[in-house]
Amino acid sequence: MPSAPTRDIKKVVLAYSGGLDTSVILKWLQETYRCEVVTFTADLGQGEELEPARKKAEMLGIKEIFIEDLREEFCRDFVFPMFRANALYEGQYLLGTSIARPLIAKRQIEIAKQTGADAVAHGATGKGNDQVRFELSYYALNPDIKVIAPWREWSLTSRTTLIEYAEKHQIPVAKDKRGEAPFSVDANLLHSSSEGKVLEDPWVEPEEMVYQRTISPEEAPDQATVIEIGFKKGDPVSIDGEALSPAALLTKLNALGKANGIGRLDLVENRFVGMKSRGVYETPGGTILHAAHRGIESITLDRGAAHLKDEIMPRYAELIYNGFWFAPEREMLQALIDKSQEHVEGTVRVKLYKGNATVIGRKSEKSLYSLKHVTFEDDAGAYDQRDAAGFIKLNALRLRLLKRGRG
Amino acid sequence: MPSAPTRDIKKVVLAYSGGLDTSVILKWLQETYRCEVVTFTADLGQGEELEPARKKAEMLGIKEIFIEDLREEFCRDFVFPMFRANALYEGQYLLGTSIARPLIAKRQIEIAKQTGADAVAHGATGKGNDQVRFELSYYALNPDIKVIAPWREWSLTSRTTLIEYAEKHQIPVAKDKRGEAPFSVDANLLHSSSEGKVLEDPWVEPEEMVYQRTISPEEAPDQATVIEIGFKKGDPVSIDGEALSPAALLTKLNALGKANGIGRLDLVENRFVGMKSRGVYETPGGTILHAAHRGIESITLDRGAAHLKDEIMPRYAELIYNGFWFAPEREMLQALIDKSQEHVEGTVRVKLYKGNATVIGRKSEKSLYSLKHVTFEDDAGAYDQRDAAGFIKLNALRLRLLKRGRG
Amino acid sequence: MPSAPTRDIKKVVLAYSGGLDTSVILKWLQETYRCEVVTFTADLGQGEELEPARKKAEMLGIKEIFIEDLREEFCRDFVFPMFRANALYEGQYLLGTSIARPLIAKRQIEIAKQTGADAVAHGATGKGNDQVRFELSYYALNPDIKVIAPWREWSLTSRTTLIEYAEKHQIPVAKDKRGEAPFSVDANLLHSSSEGKVLEDPWVEPEEMVYQRTISPEEAPDQATVIEIGFKKGDPVSIDGEALSPAALLTKLNALGKANGIGRLDLVENRFVGMKSRGVYETPGGTILHAAHRGIESITLDRGAAHLKDEIMPRYAELIYNGFWFAPEREMLQALIDKSQEHVEGTVRVKLYKGNATVIGRKSEKSLYSLKHVTFEDDAGAYDQRDAAGFIKLNALRLRLLKRGRG
C-alpha cells in the first residue's frame, strides 16, 4: 500500500503522458493526497497520438485536461537558442532530453496558475536528471509551488507492485507493458534517448533494436544526399531554398538524418546527481543542424566572437543539462550568444552519407572570408607580410624576457 | 635580384625539406647573408625519403647536415600530451600542423647551440600561422637568436621568379614543380593538410584528388572494422592487445583510419594573423584516437575533472594553434591536464566504418561507473532517492529567493 | 630633420591636447605629409583649460578646430558600463587610461568623416598600450582609415631634438617643459596615471610629489566621512539622496576620495606590447564606486549571476586594457553583464577614512537577502535543515565513487 508524507494539497497539475506509469501516478495522487488532478499532455514531437491520453484521463475521472501541441514553441524558443551556442554536454551530447523539460515545467506552472492549482507533479525517478530539471524550473517560475515527485515518495518501487497497483485500480495495462521493458525511452522532436537494463554494461554494444529513430549507417543508401540549409540570425530557416517553420524544418532534417544513419551516440555521461550512466541517443536532425551551424559561423563569425563562444559553451551546456534553463546565469550566457548571432546568415551545403554529416560548402553575403587576404597569389597590397615580423616580435617579447630572466 | 635587410649573420640553421622552396632559400641565405648554412631535416612521419635531402644539401655545398628521425619524440612528447586534452581548435581541427612546429623549432635551436650558429631560418610564408609558431618557439627557447624568414624578406614572390632564381643557381627543378601546384600540402605522422588555390572558394567542395592520406567513405569497405585500444595514464599503449610504441601505434591507427575513410575535415578557420582561411585536413589515426580517448575518460574521469578539462580545452587548443607551446600558460594547463590523467586507463572498443569512428564499448579496472548506483532495479540501499529531494531543494533555493525578490 | 615613410595623405585629424608634444606633432604632420591638419581636443575631465588649445591651433594655422566636452558621454557610455563589470586589470587596476582611448578614437573617426579627412594621428609612443588602443579603435570603426603615429616614425626621439624642432618652428615652449619632466602623466575624469623616469625602479617608493589628484592617507582628516550612493540598473545615480548626472556624480566622488586619501595604486603591470611597466594610478572616485557597486550587487545579484560575472571579468578587463573596446567579444561580454544589472538597484553606505572606502551598509527593494532563511533563530519553516543532508549526499556521491574506484 502506498505511503507518502501527506502534505496538504488541493489541486495538482500532472505532466501526463497517458502511459502506464503516469496513469498509476495519477491514481496514486488522487488516493494519497485526496486532491484534484489536472493533466497536462504536450506534443513535443515524441511521435505518439495524444487523444488516447485524453480518453484515459477522462476515464480516470479528470475534469481539467490540457493537451497542447508545443512543437513550434519547443523548436523556436528552446532548441534553436541552444543550437546557437553549439552546445554539447561532455563534448558529445546534444541535450535532447534536457532541453524539453523546462518547457513542460513552464506550461505546468502556467496551467497551475490558470486552474488555481497549488502543486505540480512529474513522473521522473529519484536517480535521474529529469527530476532536477523539472523541479528547478518549477521553483524558478513559482517559488511557492508545491512539488510532488511520486517516484521518490511511494512504495511502488518494483514493476510487479506497480502493475498490481494498476490492476487493483482498474488502470488498463497493455500486454507489452506487463513484462519489463528491456530499456527505457524518452523522445521528442529533437531526439530519442534510451537507457537502462540491456544498456547498463558500457562494454557491451547496444543491439540494433535499441535504435528507434535512425537506421544504421550500414543500412543507409550507398548514394550521398546533399542539402542546403539557409540561416538567419543563427537559426536555420530553409532547406534547399524552401522556407520552413522551426518545427517543420527540424522534422525534415530528422527524416533526412534518419534515412542516412546520422545522429547515433552511445555515451557514458555524468549525471548531476552524481553517478555515471550510459545512454544511447539518436538526434538525426540535430546532428545535421549542429554541423551546419558551425559551418555558417565559420565564415560569418569573427574570431574573437567564435572563440569566446567556444570557451563558454561547456558551462552553458552544463547549465542546461543540470536543469538551470531558467537561472539568471543561463540567461546571461544566452544574451552573450544571441549578441553574436546577429549576422550569422547564409547557406551551408551538407553532405549526408552513412552516418556522416559533412559540410562541403558555405556562402554568405555577410561572409568575413577575404580571398585577397588569404590567397597565395600576389594580393595587390591587401596584406603587408612585413607586418607579421612586428606582430611576432611583440608577441614573443614576454617569452624572451622570461627566458632571459630564467636563464 | 633578391634583396634583404642585411644583418650580420655568421651561421644559420635552416629547416630544410630538400624541396624546391627550401633549396632556393638555402641558396638565397648563402648569397644574401654570405653566411654558413646548416641544414636540419626531420622525419616527422611526412612520408618522404630523407636521403635525397642530404644529397641535395651536399650538392649545394653544405658541410653540416642534420637528418633525424623524430617520430617517436613527436608522438610521445607533443601529440599524445595534446590528445590528453581532447584538443580541438574551433571545435573541429585536431591541430596536426600546429603541434609539429614547436618540435622542429626546438631542434633547430639545439643544433644552433651545438654548431655555434647565431641564426635560424624557416620556409613559412608571411601570411600563415607557421611563421608565428616557428618564431615564438625560437624566441622562447633562445631569446637572443636571430631569425630569418625569407618569404617576408625577399623579392621572389611569384612562382616564376622563384624558378628563374633556382635555374640561375643550378638548383634542380622537378618537372612537376615547374607549373603551379593546384594546392599546397603539409604532412606529418598526425595529419596532412591542404590549402590554397583550388581550395580557396569555401563554397566549392574539394575534389577527391586533394585527399592524400585517406580514401573516401564511399570507397571504404562495406564491412566495419572493430578494434580495441588500450590506455595508460591517458595515452594509448596498445591496439588489440599488442603493445606499441607511440609512433608505431599512431602509424597503425593511420592505416586503419585511411582504410575506413576516417578523418577528413573541410574547414574554414581563423588564423592567428587575422584572416580566415580554408583548409582540408586528413587525420585518420588522430580522429580514432580522439574518440577513443573521450571513451576511456568517460568511465575513468570524475565529473569535476572532466568538466574542468572541457572548459579549459578551447584555450589550450588556441595556445597550440597560435604557437605558444613553450609559453608558461600552456605548461600550466598541461600540468592541470596531466594531473587528471593519472588513472585514465583501460580499454576502448571502436568501430570503424565509412568515415565513422564510433566508441561501442569501454572498460577499466579504474572505472567509476557504478551499476548499482545507476540501475533501475532495486539497488539495495546504494542510493537513497530521498536525498534527491534535499539536493534539489537547496539547488533551487537561490532561484526561489530570486523569483520572490523580483516578483 | 624629420623623416617618414611618406604616404599620400590629404587631411588628418589629430588628437590634440595643446601641449608641446602634440603641437610639435601638428607641425611635423604639416611639414612631412604636406597635408591639412584638423585638431580635435576633448574635455574628458583631465582638468585643463581647452581654450589655450584653440588659440595654439589657430596660431599654427589650423582651420578646422574641434573642441568638445565629452565628460558626460565618457562616464555614461564608457566608465559606467565598465564599472558594471567590477573590472580590474591584473586584480588591481581600474583601467582609467584604457577606457578613455576608445572614445577619443571614435570622435576622431567621426570628425574624419565629417571633414573629409583620410587619416588620423595620435601622440602615443611606440612602447605603450595607448597606440594599440587608439589604432584598434580607429581600424574597427573605419577599416580604410590611414593612421599616423609620429612617435614611431620620426627622428625626434630625444627631448632635446624635440625642443629644437619646436623652437625652429616657433612653437612656444613653456619654461617648465624645457627640462625633462620627472615623470609622465595622463589624466581624465576617472583617474590620473604617472609613469616613467623617477618611477622606473619598482623597488623605490614613489615620492609624494608624484600624486596629483589625492592627498595621502596620512594627510587625510582624522574623522571619517560617510556617504550613501544610490544605484539604478547597476549605475550610480545619486549621492546622499541627490540625483546627479554621471559626470557630476563621478566629479563629486573624486572630491570625496581625494579629501580622504582614497584611490592610490602603485603597480607593476604587464603591457599588451610585451614588457612590464610600473605605473602610479590615482582613481579616487572610481575606487569608491567600485566598492559601492560590489556592495549593491552583494544583496541584489543572484549567486549564479555574480559568480559568472566574476569568472568572465578578468577577460573583460584584459580586452579593455588591450584596446579591444570595439571588438565583438567585448560587446558580447557587455551584453552578458548588462543583462545581469537589470535589478541592481538600491543604496550603499560607504565610509571614507584615510585611504579606506568601506561598505558599511546596503539596502534595496530588490534585495535577495532573506533574514528568515539565514537567521539562527527558529525560522518558522522557511528552511528545512534536513534538506542539507540530501544536498550534501548527492554532492558527495561522485567523490565517494571516485575514492572507491581509486582505493
Added chain:
Amino acid sequence: MPSAPTRDIKKVVLAYSGGLDTSVILKWLQETYRCEVVTFTADLGQGEELEPARKKAEMLGIKEIFIEDLREEFCRDFVFPMFRANALYEGQYLLGTSIARPLIAKRQIEIAKQTGADAVAHGATGKGNDQVRFELSYYALNPDIKVIAPWREWSLTSRTTLIEYAEKHQIPVAKDKRGEAPFSVDANLLHSSSEGKVLEDPWVEPEEMVYQRTISPEEAPDQATVIEIGFKKGDPVSIDGEALSPAALLTKLNALGKANGIGRLDLVENRFVGMKSRGVYETPGGTILHAAHRGIESITLDRGAAHLKDEIMPRYAELIYNGFWFAPEREMLQALIDKSQEHVEGTVRVKLYKGNATVIGRKSEKSLYSLKHVTFEDDAGAYDQRDAAGFIKLNALRLRLLKRGRG
C-alpha cells in the same frame, strides 16, 4: 527529549572544541547512539587553551582524547597553497573559515581509522557552509564513513532547550553562555569570522565590539610601519630578513595587521546552500600576505601565467568555499597554480597604515621587469618601435575585415 534516526554506530570521532555546544553534542551522541565517542581537538591558532577541553572530555567519560597542534600543517599545506592562487571568494573574502575545515575533517578520518571508529561528527548547523565542507571532505577521504550532524538531527533547536539539556546532564555552563551570545564566532590562525544576531541587518554597521582580532583603523598608530616580506616558490618565508616557519610568519603578520587596523571585511555573501548571509571577517595577516603575494608576482610572473591564474581564480575560490578541497578539480587547479610559482621569489616592501596594506617596493633576482625595454630614454636597440606597427596591424586585421563585411 532528543530524537534521532538511530543508525547503528559503534564509535564516533567528534570534532570537539570543549565549548558548550560540542559538549552537549558529545553527551547527545552517547545518549542517542549509545556509542563510544572519541574527541578530537585541534589547535589551528584559534587562540584558546586546549587543556580545558581535555579535562572536560575526561569528565564526560571519554577514553580516547586527541589534542593536536596543527598550526604549521594548516599554514604550510592549506593556507599557503591557497594564497598562491590569490584566492578571493566573491572578489573579497579570503576564505579563512573555509580553508580550515578540510584539515579538521582529514584528521578526523585518520583518527577514525586509527581508533577503529565507524563514524564522525561535527557541530556545524544545517544552514551553513561548514556542514558541507566537513562532510564533503569526510566522504572524499572515506566513502564508507558514517556522518552524524547533530544540529540537523536533534530537537535542541533553541538556546533554552540546549542549556536545559546541559544542566540535566551535568555539563557545566559558563555564566556568559547562559544568555544568547550577540553573534557567533569562528577563529583560526588565518582569521576570525562573526555572524548572526546583531549582524543580521546588512544596512546596519557592525558595532566595534564585534571585532576581536583587529583594532580599528581609527585607533591604529599615526605612524606607518614598513616591513619587507621574503618569498620563495610563491610562499612567504621571512619578515624583515628573519626566516620564519609558516605558522610563525602568519602569527607575526597577524600582530602587525592587528596593530595597524588591517584586514576587516563586512560582507554579504552567497552560501553554497543557497541563501545570502552577512559576515564580518578579520584577516589581518592574510590581508597583508595577499597584497604582498600579488606584489612579488607582479615582477616575477609572466603575463600569460598571471592572466591565466586570474581567470581560473574565481573557480578555485568557489571550490574551496563550497568544500571541494579534496575534489580532483581543485587538485588539478592547484597543479596549474603551483606550476606557475616555481620562480615567484624575492622581496616585497609593504607599508601598513590605518587599515591600508600598500605595496611600495618589490625586487627579485628572478625579476622579469626590464628597465631597458620600458624606459622613455633611448633604449639602445632593446625594442624596435616599428614592430608595434605590425603588431597593431595584424591585431586589427580581423576587426577591419569585420567592419568591411558589416559595413
